[in-house]
Amino acid sequence: MTDVSSALEYWPSPPPWGWTADDLDRLPAEGPNGEPDFFEHVELIDGALVFMSPRKRFHQRMVRLLTEALDDQAPEELAAVDQMDVKLGHRMRPCPDVSVVAARAAADDERTFYTPAEVRLVVEVVSPESEDRDRKTKPFRYAEAGIPHFWRVESKDGRPVVYVHELDPATGVYGLTGIHHGHLTVPVPFPIDIDLDA
Known part of the structure; x- marks a missing residue:
């Protein structure tokens, strides 16, 4: 199992100017550890990526x-x-x-x-x-x-x-x-x- 520190090593870093609305169209298809559709349920709120939790x-x-x-x-x-x-x-x-x-x-x-x-x-x-x-x-x-x-x-x-x-x-x-x-x-x-x- 990957620990947090090694997972963060592969985490997509924001561009130097921070995340923008157009960056969402350029996020990779897979997550930092190869998770499929990792970025499928993400929104940008005031420049921060917000991952949506599983829905009830x-x-x-x-x-x-x-x-x-x-x-x-x-x-x-x-x-x-x-x-x-x-x-x-x-x-x-x-x-x-x-x-x-x-x-x-x-x-x-x-x-x-x-x-x-x-x-x-x-x-x-x-x-x-x-x-x-x-x-x-x-x-x-x-x-x-x-x-x-x-x-x-x-x-x-x-x-x-x-x-x-x-x-x-x-x-x-x-x-x-x-x-x-x-x-x-x-x-x-x-x-x-x-x-x-x-």
Whole structure:
């Protein structure tokens, strides 16, 4: 078994100027010890590489439910995608759990990220290790980039609770517009009706 000091010897060092959003497209396919898909689930948050931990079944179930429901109900010019990066800036490239983006952008199979102008809604399903990022850092950065809608999904006694936020154009920050248990019905960014307990 490789100890930490020898593993760090093979760890990819950041460039002298630090990690940038474009560096994520140039990371190696394998990890420092030949692990396949090592960098598949990594995001860049304020210039730091953040590795996402294994997801619980609740997380996977909510991502699937929301992606399918949003894609089914979206108008033809929009599409729902999951686990795709949004490049918010030079050192900020998070990977929302679900996004609603321009259909033209979603149809481009060569894309590795979307731009804020192409994104109408981002959804983060909170995990214990991502609480701080999903509740504070990411919403602030999404709002700063001008993404009009943000949802945060949390588990309460094993059932989903969706916190719906909308960008206030006057202040440039998100305002909470509703907390949804069991059923989610909202008129924006398009009419949406989702049975959360399905």
